[in-house]
Amino acid sequence: MDKKLIGVDLGGTTTKFAILTVEGDIQQRWSIDTNVLDEGAHIIPDIIESINHHMKLYDMTADQFAGIGMGSPGTVDRKLGTVIGAYNLNWKTLQQAKKEIEAGTGIEFAIDNDANVAALGERWKGAGENDDNVAFVTLGTGVGGGIIADGHLLHGTAGSAGEIGHITVDPKGYLCTCGKHGCLETVASATGVVRVARDMAEEYAGTSQLKQILDDGNEISSKITFDLAKQGDPLAKMVVDKVAKYLGIALGNVGNTLNPACIVIGGGVSAAGTFLLDQVQAYFDEYTFPQVRETTKLKLAELGNVAGVIGAASLALEFV
């Protein structure tokens, strides 16, 4: 009998779980609230309890599973199976995820960071079409990334490979949380788009609904900005053009460096869909050299919020 996989996508507000076949088809899916109280001390016990509870519920036992894979925020040590510095989980000290989850469930455990597992998910069952060369960028609260090159997920010497969000797109740009200036994340994350809109609105002299909303002291979002741009608002269109240009520079250089079959764009900001994609494509074409321009495709992510559990489960394929 084929063994099953468990994928866990650990996030700051919810933790998502899924039971999958080794082919990557989801059979069961559930989620729990992530309890970040008491320095995140409840998180791992809650995960163990939830897995054990659902195994019982589905009348399954530990030996029917090849392994558990988990995507986590923070700095992950894949070998030791530990996490540190996941501040949205209140995890400031070293967490023994592998040791505790293996002991608590009796199932082997593998871990990687959340952006990498989302990349693995989109590569395996989503827009990546299981190609050996896929880059993934997620435009959300921050900008994350993951790179599969020649069939392998890249980690780099300190586990920091694929951090597309910290590619410099404007040397004189905004200060990033990482301490340097002009990172892609400062202009292409949800908050980055709003920051670009605010600054451009200050200098904009024409008529614009986006400017009106800001001048009235109301909040805007990246979604409002994209929606207004779609409706033809002149300032909103300028903002989207600028964001698209920065994305074109960053993704163009990802293409020039790695020549993947595709660069998959996911995350909340990518909900702007083909409207955003088409504009990024124009700049991507401008900033890539011919062989890359002709062979590396830009695509929208297809899996939405299940990319994490699917990619996480794929980590456990090493135990099959």
Ligand SMILES: [Zn+2]
């Ligand atoms: Zn940065």
